Amino acid sequence: MFVARHIAADHKDLIHDVSFDFHGRRMATCSSDQSVKVWDKSESGDWHCTASWKTHSGSVWRVTWAHPEFGQVLASCSFDRTAAVWEEIVGESNDKLRGQSHWVKRTTLVDSRTSVTDVKFAPKHMGLMLATCSADGIVRIYEAPDVMNLSQWSLQHEISCKLSCSCISWNPSSSRAHSPMIAVGSDDSSPNAMAKVQIFEYSENTRKYAKAETLMTVTDPVHDIAFAPNLGRSFHILAVATKDVRIFTLKPVRKELTSSGGPTKFEIHIVAQFDNHNSQVWRVSWNITGTVLASSGDDGCVRLWKANYMDNWKCTGILKGNGSPVNGNSQQGNSNPSLGSNIPNLQNSLNGSSSGRYFFPPLDSPRAGSRWSSYAQLLPPPPLIEQSCDADTASRQYPHPRRRSLSRPLNPLPENEGV
């Protein structure tokens, strides 16, 4: 169950990205208003803006934190064709007295001739590296050879993707068995269908990144892409936000079976594909164990996806951005008086007018084809019954009036197994 805490962001235009730091205590937002804001979580759990500054002369598309081992470091990228690295300055200053921290620009990366659409720091074990991608289809990988000197970055690699790039994701695996790998998504919307997700892998032999795989099935514009935290898995999980949410697994084919020297070959499976947003999907984000995927779409909802032990992915929650709870029926645009009237009471119990409460869908007595009966399957006892993954479709068949009144809060995952 979730409680929504609304934050008056006070950005003057759209917010394009939010990013938690390594420890989850700080948050950065960036906006078209050319600024980045840093938010710190207080003891009481409130988020306070501790810095807000103009970072670019165009929309800031992405903001991302470096591993804290390198200091309090942020990178941002913008429509103004640059990416920038920022560091928080410690020490006494007037800013500090006002509860504000001071961030200074350490470097500006100006190699792109077009809008820089994404920037991501490489996994820590690779050192202080970052990758950018731009609308002209070039992925650039920079390295700060001296981690103490954030103002010197050298351009190590330029990878041409041929298509306008919108997003990148590093493979976070620290295993020696996995070469550095980066997935690139394209939002190119030209009608000639081309695969929009490419995966590049670093080769120790050639010291270059080479294309390892192309996800041929993704032909619609891709807006976000995310490798799941690896956490000791032998394979990789990749989420793609396109016209729907897709989850792929990439199992490295054993090296000895492939021709030596070339890039790793992968056995790629699409393990989930959901069009429940019924619209463009803009963002995907993994929880830290890589077991729950959150996606957000043009429907303004956040949906949570989780696999059971048979790798069967299901929707386990829907969160509406404006604080109203979502149940199965509101999907069809029906009003839901009985549930709606419950909400104020719950809010009162929270003593917070700005708080909304979110419910996972009620667990009704399992009924074949009923929307939430699939949750029972998250528990171990086999055999597993294959069911339609489309929860919306299922609920459409059962607009059961009685279920609306059943709004008792429910934890859909009675156990935290493998969460």
Place this chain on the structure above:
Amino acid sequence: AMEKMSRVTTALGGSALTGRTMHCHLDAPANAISVCRDAAQVVVAGRSIFKIYAIEDEQFVEKLNLRVGRKPSLNLSCADVVWHQMDENLLATAATNGVVVTWNLGRPSRNKQDQLFTEHKRTVNKVCFHPTEAHVLLSGSQDGFMKCFDLRRKDSVSTFSGEAPEAGRADGEVLWVCHRPPDVFPESTKKVGLEVSTPPSRPPRLGRRQACDSSPQSLQGLPPWLLSLLEPLTFSPHGPPPAGQSESVRDVQFSIRDYFTFASTFENGNVQLWDIRRPDRCERMFTAHNGPVFCCDWHPEDRGWLATGGRDKMVKVWDMTTHRAKEVHCVQTIASVARVKWRPECRHHLATCSMMVDHNIYVWDVRRPFVPAAMFEEHRDVTTGIAWRHPHDPSFLLSGSKDSTLCQHLFRDASQPVERANPEGLCYGLFGDLAFAAKESLVATESGRKPYAGDRRHPIFFKRKLDPAEPFVGLASSALSVFEIEPGSGSMSWFVDTAERYALAGRPLAELCDHNAKVARELGRNQVAQTWTMLRIIYCSPGLASATSLNHSVGKGSSCGVPLMNSFNLKDMAPGLGSETRLDRSKGDTRSDTVLLDSSATLITNEDNEETEGSDVPADYLLGDVEGEEEELYLLDPEHAHPEEPEYVLPQEAFPLRHEIVDTPPGPEHLQDKADSPHVSGSEADAASLAPVDSSFSLISIPHALYDTRLPPDFFSALVCDMLRFYAEQGDVQMAVSVLIVLGERVRKDIDEQTQEHWYASYIDLLQRFCLWNVSNQVVKLSTSRAISCLNQASTTLHVNCSHCKRPMSSRGWVCDRCHRCASMCAVCHHVVKGLFVWCQGCSHGGHLQHIMKWLEGSSHCPAGCGHLCEYS
């Protein structure tokens, strides 16, 4: 790629514009373009080009080349061109050599040149016709002068100097100017250009305005009512230009609504407003930009709105109707602004292009100053000239560029960065919190949803039409929320609790398993609890209990590099024995790996284990497959299965005392020997004991006949390893690592080093995310992977000063070499600190953590009395 196949017909009263996005190649780079008032012709001018093109539906057609004559004159090197909006035959060009030329297309000869004005000393940057007067032409030049020409005369009618009136003033001075009409002033000050300099203590200095007969006065001498009318004129940050040197004029534009007014912009950031009848002084002047102001444009409808663009990458919209020029909008572009043009029929739209770096043309809604409403990306080099094709048509934009092309852009073919911009941000937090930022219109109503039908930016299906009449919905803004997960329901608090409460070493295996099972059960993680219980059953079944009680060397054993030696205490062994055993053990490992590849469930049991020691008795027991998936049963002959067996007889001789360990019951002792002695680890056909298996023990199915047989734990190692992998693949690397540590050598050999290292690294990373530094360090210490255990070996040196003599301490510990006193005395209780010692980096004094914390709650001074203001953070 530039050709986009869309066509637009726009009704404009009687006439209609048709056409498509198209371009044509020019012979040379363009510097400027201008459109004929019929909207059917465009003139392109540059250093070596001066041509008129007809704009047809499908293409540009060259109509006239105005560069005639055998040797091109410098007069033809054009910096600017303008087509009169009243007279279709009248053009004017500004030459780079300072000449202003007019052209009459009605002339019968090939040479259409009409008049030549050679009054400017340097490049003329801009020429401008009066919007309604047929004969009035204005020019602005690099030499700092603006000239007004009456085309019926041979010379200029008047010259306006851009020389700043404040020339010679020092920085920080403020010029007070009053812009009220003269009639509000009493007789004594009845002058338009009243100005006074401050500070009043200094004698007022005036620039060239002294020519006017307004008498300078100090502010103090002025009546209060007059003071209220004055406005300060701030100075350019660049400071005033040297006296007498004029600032270069970058743009001149006649006001569309005010007959006598024109605006001029300067390289020093100033904008001046002039009355053409008064060349002696400007009506008003203000600093509009930081750095050169390259361009300005009067709003076609809003009287008094002037847009200016500068090198500071900004476009500012000024309301000139108020008594002080007021900035009403400010657009931030990504590069210096070279041209700005209001879009016809769209009150808040303007087009800009840049003179450096950026080749695109942007159309902005000034109310949304950060994101361009539309973008034209056709040009490959700097765009030098832009012009809307018709003063009442918002759809057609023409542009010339240094890339030697002339383009017609259709607004509907523009790319829209707004549409491409991602309206949402989403990030998963550590504990399962979600930060979500979304465009307010998406989350506010259900109507925000758009059904998906192909890409919504796709021009055919979903392209939002840029409708000039479309009402502006206000600035787009996003709602930011953090969805905080409540403890329990999928929160990661279980991870923290588990990490903190698990016991990984220092106790017998059975106890560790029991403890961890209990922890897991208390946290509601039943499957994990069950797993721990199973592990206990497997590795420390009741029959094995006493033997496994010796197991506490899990961590110890590994740390001293000797594999598990359950039946022996290291100190009981001969010094050489340990290493010998290790050697043997490593051989056993190699072999066990190869065996495991053959069959994951190779196991034969023998109840009568005492006699089968040495593995020379064939075993013929049947055992159900542990995976429970296949019904196959294995019948294995150990001698065939392991032909290299004799090789492993040798290690047993390293255990001469084996049978003299007497106290333990035979069965367990035997099993434990098996577990220890290298050759058993290879799953060979030794007998082993298996504890009675609980029937609820569902993961493995064992035939009833075997209930009271005894299986060696190695029988399960493949299964346990699979289980660990399962947990890792499920994202619970905590379980994988915890079991790995607790079981130690029992399973380690069956999992390749790389995987173990990967698990350790992943788990440590997770622990550090949650700031579980102590657990993380414990895991590092307990790990056997070299790459991991070196993690806490780096940067372990602390340099400390002696708290008495303040000199650096040597590495001798806590006794100072010089003053021979113990440096680790608590400044509060004066006892030697054992355990956590905290000290001030400023004065080197410190003590027990608790004492110092308590002291500093009440005092900010050092407890040692040294007077230092210590800070505890």
